[in-house]
Amino acid sequence: MGKLKMCKMPECEKERYEPKMLFCGEHERKFKQFVSKSSKSILGGVATLAVAFIAKVMADNKGKK
Numbered sequence: 461m462g463k464l465k466m467c468k469m470p471e472c473e474k475e476r477y478e479p480k481m482l483f484c485g486e487h488e489r490k491f492k493q494f495v496s497k498s499s500k501s502i503l504g505g506v507a508t509l510a511v512a513f514i515a516k517v518m519a520d521n522k523g524k525k
Contacts, residue, residue, distance in 0.1 A: 465481075467482075467483045467484035468482045468483055468514070469484070469514060469517065470514065470518065472484060474486070474487075476488075482510055490513070490517070491509075491513050494509070494512075494513045494516065495509050495513075
């Protein structure tokens with residue numbers, strides 16, 4: 461049996477549902493919403509959008525504390 465694939469979001473310890481996904485189900489939904497809003501203004505690859513998404517979520521979480 462292989463190693464569990466975990467969500468790439470910092471501090472999230474949930475398992476990814478599919479190996480090709482970057483995030484767990486919750487963060488994958490939020491990422492897809494973020495990409496659909498951002499794809500009009502940001503030109504770049506999925507990796508760039510993933511980094512921008514993680515930075516946005518971390519900033520939002522920091523503001524809540």
